[in-house]
Amino acid sequence: MNDKPSVIRETDEDARKQARDLMRSAGHAALAVIDPDTGFPSVSRVLTVIDADGAPAILVSGLSSHTKALMKDGRASALFGDPGKGDPLAHPRLTLRCNAQRVDRRSQAHERIRALFLNRHPKSKLYIDFPDFCFFRLVPLDASLNGGFGRAYILSSQDLAML
Amino acid sequence: MNDKPSVIRETDEDARKQARDLMRSAGHAALAVIDPDTGFPSVSRVLTVIDADGAPAILVSGLSSHTKALMKDGRASALFGDPGKGDPLAHPRLTLRCNAQRVDRRSQAHERIRALFLNRHPKSKLYIDFPDFCFFRLVPLDASLNGGFGRAYILSSQDLAML
Numbered sequence: 001m002n003d004k005p006s007v008i009r010e011t012d013e014d015a016r017k018q019a020r021d022l023m024r025s026a027g028h029a030a031l032a033v034i035d036p037d038t039g040f041p042s043v044s045r046v047l048t049v050i051d052a053d054g055a056p057a058i059l060v061s062g063l064s065s066h067t068k069a070l071m072k073d074g075r076a077s078a079l080f081g082d083p084g085k086g087d088p089l090a091h092p093r094l095t096l097r098c099n100a101q102r103v104d105r106r107s108q109a110h111e112r113i114r115a116l117f118l119n120r121h122p123k124s125k126l127y128i129d130f131p132d133f134c135f136f137r138l139v140p141l142d143a144s145l146n147g148g149f150g151r152a153y154i155l156s157s158q159d160l161a162m163l
Numbered sequence: 164m165n166d167k168p169s170v171i172r173e174t175d176e177d178a179r180k181q182a183r184d185l186m187r188s189a190g191h192a193a194l195a196v197i198d199p200d201t202g203f204p205s206v207s208r209v210l211t212v213i214d215a216d217g218a219p220a221i222l223v224s225g226l227s228s229h230t231k232a233l234m235k236d237g238r239a240s241a242l243f244g245d246p247g248k249g250d251p252l253a254h255p256r257l258t259l260r261c262n263a264q265r266v267d268r269r270s271q272a273h274e275r276i277r278a279l280f281l282n283r284h285p286k287s288k289l290y291i292d293f294p295d296f297c298f299f300r301l302v303p304l305d306a307s308l309n310g311g312f313g314r315a316y317i318l319s320s321q322d323l324a325m326l
Contacts, residue, residue: 007226027251028246028251028252030193030195030206030242031206032193032195032204032205032206032240033204034197034202034204035260038238038260039197039238040238040239040240040260041195041196041197041204041205041206041238041239041240042195042204042240042258042260043193043194043195043204043206043240043241043242043258044242044256044258044307044309045242045244045246045251045252045256045309047251047252063170065307075201075202075203075204076203076204077195077203077204077205077206078206079193079206079207079208081208082246083191083208083245087284087286088190088191088208088210089191089208089210093207093208095205095206095207097198097201097203097205121250123250141203144207144228146207146208
């Protein structure tokens with residue numbers, strides 16, 4: 001994301017707020033990882049919650065291919081924002097570039113994220129404590145916000161952090 | 164996708180039909196590519212149409228980062244299927260693994276896909292012929308279908324092809 005074409009606008013407080021709101025309101029994302037067997041990217045749906053510092057967190061099963069991928073290579077990307085009604089490209093969305101970091105089950109972070117997750121996704125109580133399930137924090141590196149036609153921004157990890 | 168955990172069901176005609184229907188009815192997808200500068204996966208929203216043989220095709224701008232990525236590395240993945248209402252994981256979705264192949268503007272394939280695209284996405288007439296826009300066909304390699312809780316399938320390119 002180093003080469004910024006001239007269509008990218010200067011990041012302002014409205015863009016920062018829109019980006020954070022997109023992540024917070026979504027509850028789910030399209031998560032892209034690198035498949036360790038083929039080197040191909042692979043994209044799947046995950047439930048999300050926003051941790052205290054603004055980083056998204058996901059709950060994943062050890063049986064799923066995205067989890068196996070993240071165990072070997074934490075480089076990831078997540079797309080937030082619903083396509084809505086009408087033209088899917090007219091609705092704002094955010095592409096996050098992030099490092100996925102597994103959350104230790106015995107950590108305070110696990111306890112905190114587990115509580116946030118149960119609050120946001122009550123049905124997850126059915127499987128949240130299964131031994132093969134775990135949380136990853138998607139630690140933001142930068143993001144590309146498409147706020148609708150003609151509204152493109154590049155955001156830093158600072159822009160995305162909760163203050 | 165070689166290691167099939169035991170939760171994967173035997174592919175049947177219902178699964179094949181559901182996978183093809185998900186691609187055909189979607190009209191858009193979350194496209195994952197590999198960013199050539201960082202090696203990270205990157206996921207963004209694209210409009211889609213289904214070509215005569217069942218392969219999805221996308222229209223992209225040369226200014227966008229996914230296009231620059233696909234020009235260098237055609238390995239891609241696309242997620243089809245809307246999250247719908249309620250639990251996003253209760254709704255069926257398909258992860259396609261594919262090779263993105265640029266469509267030559269002077270080819271019959273371009274003419275055919277352009278017509279299909281205009282029919283599916285009438286607003287695209289505003290930019291479909293811009294010189295920096297082009298089509299890619301997402302040639303299927305295989306796919307992972309999650310047809311709702313407990314309904315997981317691996318599909319081959321033959322399973323996805325239109326007969």
